[in-house]
Amino acid sequence: MNSRGRIHFFLALASASIIGVSAQAKLRILTENWPPISYEEKGAAKGMAVELVQAIQKDLGNKSSIEVVPWARGYKLLQTSPNTMLFTLIRNPEREKMFTMLGPVARGNTTVFSLTKPQRHFKDIEVMKAKATVAVTRGTAFESAARKEEYKNILDVRDTEMALRLLLAGRVDLICDDSLAIRDALTRLKIDHHEINSVKELAEYNLYLGFSPGTDATEITAWKKSLETLKKNGQFASIYKKWLGEMKPPSRVEVIYPLDKLQRAAKESSSLHSARN
Missing domain, CATH: 3.40.190.10 (Periplasmic binding protein-like II)
Incomplete structure (x- = not known):
């Protein structure tokens, strides 16, 4: 094999190696x-x-x-x-x-939750959407669902547990999340499940x-x-x-x-x- 042939051979070999690395x-x-x-x-x-x-x-x-x-x-x-x-x-x-x-x-399902004994009461769902503060995990489908339902006051938070803590502290009126995730968070935080009430299921997914x-x-x-x-x-x-x-x-x-x-x-x-x- 002449020098030109060797050059072509090694170039082809190098190219194949790069392609292999890329594919993997x-x-x-x-x-x-x-x-x-x-x-x-x-x-x-x-x-x-x-x-x-x-x-x-x-x-x-x-x-x-x-x-x-x-x-x-x-x-x-x-x-x-x-x-x-x-x-x-x-x-x-x-x-x-x-x-x-x-x-x-x-x-799972997307559900809106409140405290069983809320600090604020709303006469109907439309008033709730206009005045209640809803905590949702930032950038999630739960945030999108709350906005689609036209809740006006949405607070983006880090995760489900933070949203739940804010609800229990009375700093928000509602949270929008998955019911299974909420139940798990209540268990981990050692909070009686009866303290949280399902307001409305928005969607199954x-x-x-x-x-x-x-x-x-x-x-x-x-x-x-x-x-x-x-x-x-x-x-x-x-x-x-x-x-x-x-x-x-x-x-x-x-x-x-x-x-x-x-x-x-x-x-x-x-x-x-x-x-x-």
Whole structure:
């Protein structure tokens, strides 16, 4: 092989190495402090969804650590950093446009809560929406739900526990969150569950693993196949029961891909046509 041939050979070899490294870019895995789904205890990630993700990692030979970060930070990284996964995501139209979502991995509901014996009383729901202060975790689907319901005075806070503490201290009138997360926070804070009252359930939802734009499609496919295996062999159901008791686990597996502009336009047109009919 002449010198020119050797140069071409080594350039091709280097190029192949770079492509291989790129294709195997390490997936960064993030979650939030939202017990019992995910939380940090003594420096380690814990929770129902954490145990599920660890089972998938074991199946795939994935060695990435699970980082517990504030929701707002994790959500920002999911929007801006390729090869990032954040769990768990509530599926809604806004997120359908942005992320690839795998699941469902759990079910929940968005509910507005008050104290059983509130300091302030409102004669009806419309007055409550106009005058009550509602605490929500910053940047979450619960904040979006409260704004969609047209609550006028919304206070963004760090997490569910902070919202609950503010409610118990009488510094806010309401909180909007998931009923399971509220029950878990009450238990951890050793507060009688009867002190909190459900005002209105706004919506039921499914929770997903969220993958950022630019994440390798083969990586997502591998996670999907692993989740399917765990649901078929009963391991998913066992994890679900361990953390969530007798709540029925979701059985199906689906990948929700981001809708492009043409797909969104077609979907919105179809919805409008259905509404007219």
